[in-house]
Amino acid sequence: MSALAEILFGGLFQGSLYAMMAVGLALVWTTIGVFNFSHGVFMMLGAYIAWQLVELGLPAAVAFPVAVVVMAGVGWILQASVVRPLIGRPNIVLVVVITTLAAGSLIENGALTIWGPRSKQIPALIAGNTTIGGVGVSLHQIAIIVITPLILAALWMFLNRTRLGLALRAVAQNEDASHLVGLNVTALYGLAFAIAASLAGLAGIFMGGYRFMSPVMGSDPLLKALIVVVFGGISSISGPIFAAYLIGFFEAACSYYFGLYWTPALLFGVLILTLMVRPEGIFASRSRGLA
């Protein structure tokens, strides 16, 4: 019983974090057609900004939303400076990899210079612990498990039920036609990056609440988000969400039965096999489009 509860809980918790990260990556990929390698750094920066605001004396309820909004601005600026000028170039996919990696390195080292290498922690969403099914869990983790699906549902509503969200999906499906019907494609590109960055920032705040933060804290989640996105199919929002939880459970089960060392190797093995059989991802339809 306790084994099952542990895997279930671990899977839900990790899956929530992966989903928050992967959705942003998928959003940027579908709208702009590039991979944002500074996504992990967004996560780190969100956490550090939140920490700084709390340190300045703001209550967490104010500091966290402010940090998320600031991250949206950071995403917009990054898009305008290192992605937008390259749009239309033949080798954009490759060049954006290097410019976003370089921008990530800039932000990471900037954070290291400003905040130093010492580990920090931000307050949990809800303090305290409890026991469910024989497994001790913190209320912070339960809060994450509950909040994440709500945020993802809100994102889904935004993409499917609002004019702006529909415009974003239109750009993802057909950029030329979007230009023709008068959509501001440049602004929508910025919006995709802004949403992705604020989701990553929120994931960083979640993570900073239960684990020590460091300037390199984003690199491992970025890697996991990449796997999730490949696994679930790059061309949708729902695919990566399902895949995030699936991989969360897979990891929880693996580390329970095979140990922590073998989990990443097994995960990458499964990933490569998936791509050999279904290159477009297991949950993907064959067309490129959002939601």
Add this chain to the structure above:
Amino acid sequence: MTDTTSPMTLSHAEAATPIAPGRTPWKHEAIGFVLGFALLALLPLIFGDTYARHILIMAFIYAIVASNWDLSLGYGGVFNFGHLALFGIGVYAYSLLTKLAAFDPWVALFASGVIATLAAILVTIPILRLKGIYIILVTFGFAQLVMQVIISQSAITGGTQGLVRIPGLYVFDHNMVRDGKSAYFYIALALLVASTLFLRVFVRSRAGASIVALRDNEEYAISRGVSIVRQRMLTLAASAFFTGIAGAFYAAYQRNASIDVFGMSLATIILSMVLLGGTSTIYGAIIASFVLTIFAEWMADFGAWRPMITAVLIIGVMLAYPSGLVGMIKASWGALAGRLKRPA
């Protein structure tokens, strides 16, 4: 060195045909090649101290890795993000062969190149059907898989601790330690010459033309009888051999191996060398390796600011000169030549 070699043009239409008029005649290139590397061979006369030579040796190793990456990434258009894993495989193959199997260092050096080539063929199998971003992800996954296997097999590989006291190379009875690194300098240079010669001959050959054709117009190339399976395997395998040897040399030179070679930071540095130099030139990657390595040393006083300055410069060059340093050199050379011609 740069103006004598005048690398071939970046234009895809011209690059696709082996005897297009815009290409540098092979005689000109041979003269530039010999002159350029002869200049490099004279450098120890100027730089007597061990530290300067160490920097040059590291630049040579990076140049081999970056220029071989340019073969698969630039010419082949295969977004192989596992290239550094091939380097890492070279490092660990050499270390384990010499330490555990007591191979002769030179035999182990060559064997590491072969093992890296086999690994490259293995990684080609899952990406044969894939395109673009998916290739990035699978090869990235492959690199992580290799790293995780090395970490988990810590009884043999040393895991995250790495390996130390790896046997170095030898040249007869020559003392490799007390010669101011000149033996290692010339071995590294010889490897770079061999690798560059191999790469340039390869890209100028029919096989080289066919992989460029696959990159630029896959359907047409296939319809003209170019096999994507065979050529993609050939590209990856060809780019792996000297990469593996460079890894082995790195292990022999440093006398230790660690999983840092699989890390993102090294991959980012080498990738910026390839892109900063300008893809599909081979020489561009080599020039950028020298520029970046020496630049990084030159800025050592800036401490924490160094990676930030480097990042800003990389972004700046990529935004201003999409074809990299080679494009920048060509543009300024063209402007200079135009100015010199005008008065006449």
